Amino acid sequence: DTGVSQDPRHKITKRGQNVTFRCDPISEHNRLYWYRQTLGQGPEFLTYFQNEAQLEKSRLLSDRFSAERPKGSFSTLEIQRTEQGDSAMYLCASSPRDRSGKQYFGPGTRLTVT
Amino acid sequence: AQTVTQSQPEMSVQEAETVTLSCTYDTSESDYYLFWYKQPPSRQMILVIRQEAYKQQNATENRFSVNFQKAAKSFSLKISDSQLGDAAMYFCAYRSANRDMRFGAGTRLTVKP
Numbered sequence: 001d002t003g004v005s006q007d008p009r010h011k012i013t014k015r016g017q018n019v020t021f022r023c024d025p026i027s028e029h030n031r032l033y034w035y036r037q038t039l040g041q042g043p044e045f046l047t048y049f050q051n052e053a054q055l056e057k058s059r060l061l062s063d064r065f066s067a068e069r070p071k072g073s074f075s076t077l078e079i080q081r082t083e084q085g086d087s088a089m090y091l092c093a094s095s096p097r098d099r100s101g102k103q104y105f106g107p108g109t110r111l112t113v114t
Numbered sequence: 115a116q117t118v119t120q121s122q123p124e125m126s127v128q129e130a131e132t133v134t135l136s137c138t139y140d141t142s143e144s145d146y147y148l149f150w151y152k153q154p155p156s157r158q159m160i161l162v163i164r165q166e167a168y169k170q171q172n173a174t175e176n177r178f179s180v181n182f183q184k185a186a187k188s189f190s191l192k193i194s195d196s197q198l199g200d201a202a203m204y205f206c207a208y209r210s211a212n213r214d215m216r217f218g219a220g221t222r223l224t225v226k227p
Contacts (some may be wrong), residue, residue: 019179042118042205042217043159056214089157093215101147101166101209103157 002026004106006092012112013082020078021109026095032075033103035091036060036068043091049075082113117209120218125198128226134181135191135221137206143202144168148182148189149207149215152200159205165189201225 005024014020030051035043046065048056051072059068064082069075079086088106089110093103117140127133139148150162164172165182172180177197181190193200203222209215 040220042207042220043215045214045216048214058214091159091161099211100164101149101211102161102164103209103215104161106144107156107158 004092004094006090006106006109008109009107010112012114015082015084015113017082018078018080019082019111020076020110021090021092022074022076023092023094023102023106024095025092026104029094029096030072031095031097032079033095034075037089037091037108038087040056046077047069061108065095074075079111082111084088084113085109087113118206118216118218120221122221123219124222124224126224126226127193127200129196130199131196132192132194133223134194135193135204135206135223137189137191137218139187139189139206139208139216141187141208141210142190143210146208146210148180149209150178150191151205151207151217152178152191152202153205153220154202162204163191196225198225198227 007022032049034046037043047067049069064080067077089108091108092106095103119138146167148165150161151159163175177194179192203220205220206218
């Protein structure tokens, strides 16, 4: 069990560019979550996958955001036409098939939009 | 909508002493989970303790324990024998079955040597 991993750890981009982040969950965890965390705040839910199906999306997830989990393993989060307000830490978490409710978080990807 | 409120933005405790972090939540559901997560300066969230709403017994994990008051919708975290490594942001979180997790704004805990 290597834990949840995210890549890259840091990303600096110019406004208007597209960025893509990757999350590798703990193996055999069927649920995967994306959150956004701004400085001094708790994480805010963005979207949730069960296997390859995207079951829930927050209203925070505008049309510029898209997430995929094509084979039910790793997931990608893409932000198109980035804005300065997108600057945040993007966290990924995964949870197992049981009903424990526990989520295991990755280290996050810090996005800075200049 | 479920909301989670942490009314203490910052707390401090002397090493080896006990500190209690407060959390209240709002929900109309009966089946849910409550969590405390710790986020050290390296920023990786670590699960500290978990409580299932249907269980009346308060959860305990070593030096960490909770006071779960379901009727009052209160879920406080007690840290006993505080250690320097306990310094971090602590987030209270709520999750109903198969739904997303909602977090409070966090409490920054400082441990003084």
